[in-house]
Amino acid sequence: MNIPMQIEPRVLKGFRDFLPEAEMRRRDLSRILEDCFSSFGFVPIDTPVLEYTEVLLGKGGGETDKQVYRFTDHGERDVAMRFDLTVPFARYMALHRPDLYLPFKRYHIGKVFRGENTQRGRYREFTQCDFDIVGTTAPSADLEIVLMIAAAFKALNIPGITIHVSHRAVFNRFLAHHNAAGAAVEVLRTVDKLRKVGAQTTRQTLADLTSPDVAEKTLRFINATGTPAEIISVMEELAGGPDEDTQRLHAVTAAVDQLGLSDVVRLDPSITRGLDYYTGIVFETFLNGAEKIGSVCSGGRYDDLVGLYSKEAMPGVGASIGLDRLIAGLDELALPMDGTRAADALVTMQDETLTAHYHHIASTLRERGIRCEVFPEAQKLGRQFAFAEKKGIPYAIIIGRREYEAGTMNLRVLADRRNVDDLDIDRLVATLNV
Amino acid sequence: MNIPMQIEPRVLKGFRDFLPEAEMRRRDLSRILEDCFSSFGFVPIDTPVLEYTEVLLGKGGGETDKQVYRFTDHGERDVAMRFDLTVPFARYMALHRPDLYLPFKRYHIGKVFRGENTQRGRYREFTQCDFDIVGTTAPSADLEIVLMIAAAFKALNIPGITIHVSHRAVFNRFLAHHNAAGAAVEVLRTVDKLRKVGAQTTRQTLADLTSPDVAEKTLRFINATGTPAEIISVMEELAGGPDEDTQRLHAVTAAVDQLGLSDVVRLDPSITRGLDYYTGIVFETFLNGAEKIGSVCSGGRYDDLVGLYSKEAMPGVGASIGLDRLIAGLDELALPMDGTRAADALVTMQDETLTAHYHHIASTLRERGIRCEVFPEAQKLGRQFAFAEKKGIPYAIIIGRREYEAGTMNLRVLADRRNVDDLDIDRLVATLNV
Numbered sequence: 001m002n003i004p005m006q007i008e009p010r011v012l013k014g015f016r017d018f019l020p021e022a023e024m025r026r027r028d029l030s031r032i033l034e035d036c037f038s039s040f041g042f043v044p045i046d047t048p049v050l051e052y053t054e055v056l057l058g059k060g061g062g063e064t065d066k067q068v069y070r071f072t073d074h075g076e077r078d079v080a081m082r083f084d085l086t087v088p089f090a091r092y093m094a095l096h097r098p099d100l101y102l103p104f105k106r107y108h109i110g111k112v113f114r115g116e117n118t119q120r121g122r123y124r125e126f127t128q129c130d131f132d133i134v135g136t137t138a139p140s141a142d143l144e145i146v147l148m149i150a151a152a153f154k155a156l157n158i159p160g161i162t163i164h165v166s167h168r169a170v171f172n173r174f175l176a177h178h179n180a181a182g183a184a185v186e187v188l189r190t191v192d193k194l195r196k197v198g199a200q201t202t203r204q205t206l207a208d209l210t211s212p213d214v215a216e217k218t219l220r221f222i223n224a225t226g227t228p229a230e231i232i233s234v235m236e237e238l239a240g241g242p243d244e245d246t247q248r249l250h251a252v253t254a255a256v257d258q259l260g261l262s263d264v265v266r267l268d269p270s271i272t273r274g275l276d277y278y279t280g281i282v283f284e285t286f287l288n289g290a291e292k293i294g295s296v297c298s299g300g301r302y303d304d305l306v307g308l309y310s311k312e313a314m315p316g317v318g319a320s321i322g323l324d325r326l327i328a329g330l331d332e333l334a335l336p337m338d339g340t341r342a343a344d345a346l347v348t349m350q351d352e353t354l355t356a357h358y359h360h361i362a363s364t365l366r367e368r369g370i371r372c373e374v375f376p377e378a379q380k381l382g383r384q385f386a387f388a389e390k391k392g393i394p395y396a397i398i399i400g401r402r403e404y405e406a407g408t409m410n411l412r413v414l415a416d417r418r419n420v421d422d423l424d425i426d427r428l429v430a431t432l433n434v
Numbered sequence: 435m436n437i438p439m440q441i442e443p444r445v446l447k448g449f450r451d452f453l454p455e456a457e458m459r460r461r462d463l464s465r466i467l468e469d470c471f472s473s474f475g476f477v478p479i480d481t482p483v484l485e486y487t488e489v490l491l492g493k494g495g496g497e498t499d500k501q502v503y504r505f506t507d508h509g510e511r512d513v514a515m516r517f518d519l520t521v522p523f524a525r526y527m528a529l530h531r532p533d534l535y536l537p538f539k540r541y542h543i544g545k546v547f548r549g550e551n552t553q554r555g556r557y558r559e560f561t562q563c564d565f566d567i568v569g570t571t572a573p574s575a576d577l578e579i580v581l582m583i584a585a586a587f588k589a590l591n592i593p594g595i596t597i598h599v600s601h602r603a604v605f606n607r608f609l610a611h612h613n614a615a616g617a618a619v620e621v622l623r624t625v626d627k628l629r630k631v632g633a634q635t636t637r638q639t640l641a642d643l644t645s646p647d648v649a650e651k652t653l654r655f656i657n658a659t660g661t662p663a664e665i666i667s668v669m670e671e672l673a674g675g676p677d678e679d680t681q682r683l684h685a686v687t688a689a690v691d692q693l694g695l696s697d698v699v700r701l702d703p704s705i706t707r708g709l710d711y712y713t714g715i716v717f718e719t720f721l722n723g724a725e726k727i728g729s730v731c732s733g734g735r736y737d738d739l740v741g742l743y744s745k746e747a748m749p750g751v752g753a754s755i756g757l758d759r760l761i762a763g764l765d766e767l768a769l770p771m772d773g774t775r776a777a778d779a780l781v782t783m784q785d786e787t788l789t790a791h792y793h794h795i796a797s798t799l800r801e802r803g804i805r806c807e808v809f810p811e812a813q814k815l816g817r818q819f820a821f822a823e824k825k826g827i828p829y830a831i832i833i834g835r836r837e838y839e840a841g842t843m844n845l846r847v848l849a850d851r852r853n854v855d856d857l858d859i860d861r862l863v864a865t866l867n868v
Contacts, residue, residue, distance in 0.1 A: 020477035041777035041807025043454035071505030255790035343475035373475025
């Protein structure tokens with residue numbers, strides 16, 4: 001016989017275990033988001049973690065590809081772990097179109113995987129919450145996504161957010177109007193970095209990419225201030241006049257105002273989103289006071305989700321909340337925690353022969369809505385109290401042989417080190433619910 | 435420019451997409467289980483999908499190993515996707531022991547991955563719900579797991595289940611008492627297949643493994659019937675007398691009886707669980723009327739969870755619900771669905787210039803607890819009704835220019851094709867809540 005060697009219980013870099021307190025919080029946040037999405041008629045879907053590499057990456061080979069966890073499976077298939085929830089959603093819509101109704105509003109909360117450089121504080125496994133409305137080009141859908149972002153953060157009890165809104169197509173038209181459409185991708189990327197690098201460097205980079213005049217106008221475009229109407233008129237002036245897109249921006253900002261959300265939503269032409277993918281309205285959401293952690297919810301309108309898999313075009317609009325970044329933001333704001341606790345009461349064990357009775361009391365309390373657990377061993381009471389305190393349980397219930405026979409119990413309020421003796425179950429429940 | 439080729443939107447064999455209705459049901463079931471576990475003071479944890487292969491598989495190479503999704507990552511690390519939640523939990527306890535209190539009660543709901551043969555109706559990605567109490571050998575913990583299984587299935591509104599309970603160590607002692615300990619693993623496997631292959635074949639196989647006499651006694655042992663006390667006395671007689679383990683079986687079955695669960699829990703010595711791992715009480719749970727789909731919740735007591743990673747022994751007891759098999763069982767029983775619907779009401783669109791008003795009404799209804807969505811386009815009313823029906827939404831709200839100006843709305847009860855006109859918001863809410 002060989003003695004098995006001990007193995008170091010380590011976790012891969014960029015991957016994380018979640019301790020109970022952190023995981024309770026993640027579950028609470030997920031539930032709040034699910035309930036919010038569901039109150040807007042969005043339905044949940046799920047897709048596999050593993051897919052054909054071809055399905056996830058297409059035939060191409062971009063920057064993302066290098067980060068994808070990709071391998072050959074037992075059946076010699078080239079497979080990969082999903083790196084976002086958008087590509088699987090596109091594949092899903094192409095595959096299940098006959099079973100679905102349009103417009104289709106879905107949300108999807110799930111883990112995604114990217115072999116990114118962890119030195120930038122990035123994780124290799126993280127959770128995304130995506131929501132999209134596909135199958136319609138209606139302005140109402142654009143508005144609804146903005147309203148749902150606002151509602152989601154309100155439901156999360158976050159005191160202040162700002163949803164920055166702009167329109168990609170208006171920006172593109174502006175560039176085309178100044179014969180700079182060829183540099184669009186580079187210009188977008190430069191503008192996207194404005195906050196990081198500052199106006200001076202941005203102006204220089206833009207001038208190099210286009211011309212000093214276009215650079216100047218680009219800065220005017222993205223820095224336009226005033227009321228939404230004033231900003232839109234600057235955008236229109238620089239882009240060659242009003243059109244359907246600027247009309248839509250007018251409509252969305254007016255509706256936002258009418259719905260009492262003008263404090264939350266800000267028209268900000270500097271928001272362009274790096275991705276090629278977007279063709280209409282775009283948004284980024286910042287937590288007031290924690291702007292430096294970046295956008296916690298971004299998205300926009302696109303012309304076609306499923307082009308890679310289907311001939312039928314599928315326009316849509318949506319956004320994604322990065323759960324991990326959101327939690328980082330909440331930590332940054334040091335918001336008071338909701339105080340999720342592991343249980344409401346601990347039934348202590350005094351006498352092992354009363355085990356069934358302890359479980360009976362616990363079960364009765366659960367039926368009355370009190371989450372409680374039974375300590376499994378008749379250890380010293382002080383140790384059982386210490387256990388409860390460590391786990392964040394505020395009350396301990398003590399039943400010895402005498403109380404068992406009298407049909408009563410004693411309650412220990414752990415925070416006050418105070419006892420309330422000889423309660424029956426009704427009085428106990430009343431005391432716990434105070 | 436090359437025209438991108440279309441890619442077939444397919445899913446890997448053994449992997450599944452979940453359509454909204456199926457996913458809503460999965461989320462409902464998960465939430466019910468989470469709330470039940472939480473009411474017993476169990477706390478959630480999470481671990482990565484990807485781990486070092488060495489951590490998941492140890493140094494060995496068993497049957498499981500061949501099914502594991504394993505590859506080399508970008509950093510030349512040998513990594514694998516988790517194939518259960520037990521091994522990651524063991525690694526977790528070894529790593530985080532200083533941050534946790536004992537006894538530690540955790541649940542973990544997550545996806546696991548096995549490259550199994552899909553011809554047997556197995557999935558390669560499936561969801562497990564594990565719950566364990568570690569750090570105590572107390573009988574109370576054994577009892578609590580049984581009680582929580584019963585409570586979980588009750589919370590799921592499943593009319594009848596039977597939790598079959600036995601004790602692995604008593605069975606082992608029985609074999610040792612008849613000098614058949616050497617064949618233990620094979621005997622356990624044979625007994626585990628009793629239901630599939632029948633008594634005749636089992637007897638023959640057991641006789642070949644041991645002797646006709648031991649085979650006979652094994653069948654007597656596993657087929658013992660009567661009250662729990664009677665069954666235990668047969669087990670004791672065959673295993674060489676009473677001991678601590680049979681005492682514990684007495685205590686657990688007596689407590690189950692005292693707690694009114696004797697209809698749900700059955701002492702069944704034929705339950706042994708295939709795995710080497712178990713050392714005490716073992717359980718398997720069957721849905722009454724859908725026994726043939728197999729156990730939907732199995733587990734037992736073990737001496738040491740973390741032996742591979744730590745010198746400190748960590749005894750525990752726990753069980754696991756296979757969510758996919760449970761759903762298969764519910765389908766088999768053809769239980770009436772809870773009727774999760776995507777939303778309660780559809781605010782139809784009559785006039786695009788009223789878009790903000792429609793969203794205002796929807797938002798007001800949500801604040802009153804009504805889940806509702808706004809149809810984004812002013813399509814024909816009949817098409818909007820058809821959309822609502824397809825999505826399972828029972829009510830449609832109709833607001834034209836006239837109603838907008840009057841501050842009222844009309845309600846369409848889709849099932850009855852009946853209209854209720856000129857409601858204000860209070861009367862609408864009252865009507866929806868009837």
